[in-house]
Amino acid sequence: MTEDSTAARVTPTLEMVAAVAGVSRSTVSRVVNASPRVTPDALKAVTAAIDQLGYVPNRAARSLASRRTFTIALVIPENTAKFFADPYFASVVQGVAMYLSGTDYTLTLIIASEAEPEKTRRYLQGGNVDGALILSHHRDDRSYVQLARSLPVVFGGRPMSQEGEENFIVDVDNVAASTVATRYLLDHGRRRLATIAGPQNMAAGIDRVEGWRAALAEAGLHSDLLEEGDFTPEGGAAAMERLLARGEPFDGVFIASAQMASGALGALRSHGLSVPADVAITSMDNDYFAKNATPPLTTIDQPAGVQGTKIAEVLVRLINGEEVEKLTLIPTELVERDSV
Amino acid sequence: MTEDSTAARVTPTLEMVAAVAGVSRSTVSRVVNASPRVTPDALKAVTAAIDQLGYVPNRAARSLASRRTFTIALVIPENTAKFFADPYFASVVQGVAMYLSGTDYTLTLIIASEAEPEKTRRYLQGGNVDGALILSHHRDDRSYVQLARSLPVVFGGRPMSQEGEENFIVDVDNVAASTVATRYLLDHGRRRLATIAGPQNMAAGIDRVEGWRAALAEAGLHSDLLEEGDFTPEGGAAAMERLLARGEPFDGVFIASAQMASGALGALRSHGLSVPADVAITSMDNDYFAKNATPPLTTIDQPAGVQGTKIAEVLVRLINGEEVEKLTLIPTELVERDSV
DNA sequence: GTGAAAGCGCTAACAC
DNA sequence: GTGTTAGCGCTTTCAC
Numbered sequence: 001m002t003e004d005s006t007a008a009r010v011t012p013t014l015e016m017v018a019a020v021a022g023v024s025r026s027t028v029s030r031v032v033n034a035s036p037r038v039t040p041d042a043l044k045a046v047t048a049a050i051d052q053l054g055y056v057p058n059r060a061a062r063s064l065a066s067r068r069t070f071t072i073a074l075v076i077p078e079n080t081a082k083f084f085a086d087p088y089f090a091s092v093v094q095g096v097a098m099y100l101s102g103t104d105y106t107l108t109l110i111i112a113s114e115a116e117p118e119k120t121r122r123y124l125q126g127g128n129v130d131g132a133l134i135l136s137h138h139r140d141d142r143s144y145v146q147l148a149r150s151l152p153v154v155f156g157g158r159p160m161s162q163e164g165e166e167n168f169i170v171d172v173d174n175v176a177a178s179t180v181a182t183r184y185l186l187d188h189g190r191r192r193l194a195t196i197a198g199p200q201n202m203a204a205g206i207d208r209v210e211g212w213r214a215a216l217a218e219a220g221l222h223s224d225l226l227e228e229g230d231f232t233p234e235g236g237a238a239a240m241e242r243l244l245a246r247g248e249p250f251d252g253v254f255i256a257s258a259q260m261a262s263g264a265l266g267a268l269r270s271h272g273l274s275v276p277a278d279v280a281i282t283s284m285d286n287d288y289f290a291k292n293a294t295p296p297l298t299t300i301d302q303p304a305g306v307q308g309t310k311i312a313e314v315l316v317r318l319i320n321g322e323e324v325e326k327l328t329l330i331p332t333e334l335v336e337r338d339s340v
Numbered sequence: 341m342t343e344d345s346t347a348a349r350v351t352p353t354l355e356m357v358a359a360v361a362g363v364s365r366s367t368v369s370r371v372v373n374a375s376p377r378v379t380p381d382a383l384k385a386v387t388a389a390i391d392q393l394g395y396v397p398n399r400a401a402r403s404l405a406s407r408r409t410f411t412i413a414l415v416i417p418e419n420t421a422k423f424f425a426d427p428y429f430a431s432v433v434q435g436v437a438m439y440l441s442g443t444d445y446t447l448t449l450i451i452a453s454e455a456e457p458e459k460t461r462r463y464l465q466g467g468n469v470d471g472a473l474i475l476s477h478h479r480d481d482r483s484y485v486q487l488a489r490s491l492p493v494v495f496g497g498r499p500m501s502q503e504g505e506e507n508f509i510v511d512v513d514n515v516a517a518s519t520v521a522t523r524y525l526l527d528h529g530r531r532r533l534a535t536i537a538g539p540q541n542m543a544a545g546i547d548r549v550e551g552w553r554a555a556l557a558e559a560g561l562h563s564d565l566l567e568e569g570d571f572t573p574e575g576g577a578a579a580m581e582r583l584l585a586r587g588e589p590f591d592g593v594f595i596a597s598a599q600m601a602s603g604a605l606g607a608l609r610s611h612g613l614s615v616p617a618d619v620a621i622t623s624m625d626n627d628y629f630a631k632n633a634t635p636p637l638t639t640i641d642q643p644a645g646v647q648g649t650k651i652a653e654v655l656v657r658l659i660n661g662e663e664v665e666k667l668t669l670i671p672t673e674l675v676e677r678d679s680v
Numbered sequence: 681g682t683g684a685a686a687g688c689g690c691t692a693a694c695a696c
Numbered sequence: 697g698t699g700t701t702a703g704c705g706c707t708t709t710c711a712c
Binding site: 013015025026030032033057058061062063064065066067 | 708
Binding site: 023024025026030038042063 | 687
């Protein structure tokens with residue numbers, strides 16, 4: 001099975017398969033590409049030859065001839081460290097990779113160099129990939145929105161562009177999720193609510209504030225107790241400090257990410273405030289931070305793996321010319337723990 | 341700059357560059373491949389043409405003609421979730437990606453399907469990549485060791501193979517690191533030491549036990565208080581429970597990963613034991629888990645990003661036929677916090 | 681349904 | 697130093 005005494009130590013080509021199977025290269029190609037126009041006999045012979053030789057198509061040749069690359073780019077921001085430090089992105093990447101492993105597509109990670117954005121753009125537009133995935137949680141994705149005009153592109157998370165209408169987006173329903181999380185606070189008797197928001201130049205940041213306000217409004221309430229963080233534990237701690245420094249009492253906080261919540265918890269603790277006795281907390285992200293905080297956080301689970309799978313699926317369908325909805329929303333779920 | 345009125349909306353080819361620059365395709369190719377055998381004049385003309393046209397080489401064609409793919413595979417285990425959940429791997433991937441972004445190589449993630457290991461092997465051996473990176477922290481990497489016979493392969497972490505001698509490995513010095521961590525416990529007056537080890541079918545797991553024993557031996561001590569975990573928080577908690585259930589007192593524990601330590605901390609707490617008063621702890625991994633544990637852990641920092649960079653660098657040099665040492669060791673460092 | 685022929689865009693000898 | 701000539705291994709019309 002591993003030791004072919006007959007075959008030389010050479011990478012088998014399609015031509016060799018054709019010879020062994022006793023058919024033309026065209027037929028082998030048809031089999032490899034699952035064309036229906038092949039007789040069962042020919043199919044069998046070719047399949048056998050492929051197995052015998054251990055043939056694997058050469059991507060480069062295939063790609064050159066077909067003008068498809070079978071590769072999908074996952075564009076990640078230059079600040080790779082921060083990117084991967086976020087379990088959310090890691091899970092999304094995982095979902096993407098898993099989905100793609102079941103297809104002919106290959107995933108390539110490309111780092112968007114902020115120093116030479118042109119380089120990235122050209123590479124992507126230069127026919128080196130069949131499509132691109134943009135995990136969009138950052139500042140200015142306008143350049144990628146432009147990219148979408150010449151290449152199938154799917155955004156994970158709504159991009160902050162002027163002309164947003166025409167993009168393919170896979171996202172969680174941030175407004176609904178944060179409304180639910182805030183309502184939970186209200187339903188548990190908290191009235192003086194605050195929020196630690198995400199960056200207000202990101203869609204996720206903005207939408208989550210919107211949900212918070214919406215739930216408040218439903219209850220006939222209003223609050224100005226908003227401080228902004230950068231989705232990191234440190235940012236969350238600092239935001240909580242600022243909230244406390246205001247001197248206005250609050251008994252419930254919706255925090256836009258579990259990482260920020262974990263930081264905020266520390267700040268609360270250092271001020272001698274206890275959760276949930278003094279302050280109740282709900283947050284987004286059902287990740288390690290949420291599960292292992294003290295106390296464990298009541299939070300919104302946004303299945304990142306599912307989002308990864310979906311975003312990849314949408315892109316593949318887009319590439320294949322299938323019909324795809326512009327917006328795919330991933331449902332979220334509230335997970336009750338001990339922070340309320 | 342973006343709107344070329346003259347050029348049609350077509351991907352520019354090398355031939356078009358040649359025409360614009362008034363030279364032959366060969367010359368353009370030489371420029372693209374940074375050959376020294378080009379006159380300054382020609383170089384200038386070609387460079388200008390490339391800029392003007394926004395030319396990007398077609399990888400497929402390049403690869404087909406040169407028989408190099410300019411892609412490097414990062415093989416990750418099927419259990420992608422667990423993989424990315426570990427900040428260590430995430431950082432290594434990041435290091436790899438960063439290093440590669442400065443080269444002509446592209447990184448592709450390939451998921452090793454345990455169901456069809458042949459599929460992975462064939463793909464890798466089928467000439468679709470120039471080399472492979474195996475982040476080896478798992479069970480049985482023998483198949484990859486075989487792979488190394490037909491493809492440049494570098495292992496991140498020592499693989500558990502019979503024939504290990506001939507592999508290229510980039511690793512942290514686990515024995516030295518765990519010796520230092522254990523010695524630290526001894527130097528702080530702890531005498532009855534235990535350890536929560538990593539899986540004993542992984543090199544990192546084994547080596548860290550070896551270091552623990554070595555430090556103990558130095559001090560003329562010995563201990564049988566060893567329980568094995570799987571590097572996860574849950575595994576660490578369970579191992580600590582078993583340790584406590586033994587009924588033999590201990591006042592210091594070396595834990596083979598920060599994730600396990602964070603779990604163990606919870607177990608200790610639930611038994612009313614305080615750290616470091618009752619039990620002192622040192623561990624490996626200076627990650628989020630170590631920094632944010634209560635109390636923050638005194639731990640060994642193994643710079644995962646550096647390892648990622650190194651492993652990629654070694655592979656690229658290997659591919660380029662440069663001379664490379666078989667074993668590259670990454671130095672580690674003890675970080676003092678509050679768990680001792 | 682199957683084969684023959686013509687490239688895909690580039691690199692790599694080889695002459696000049 | 698530069699151009700010419702062949703392909704790299706595959707897909708893809710187009711006849712049959």
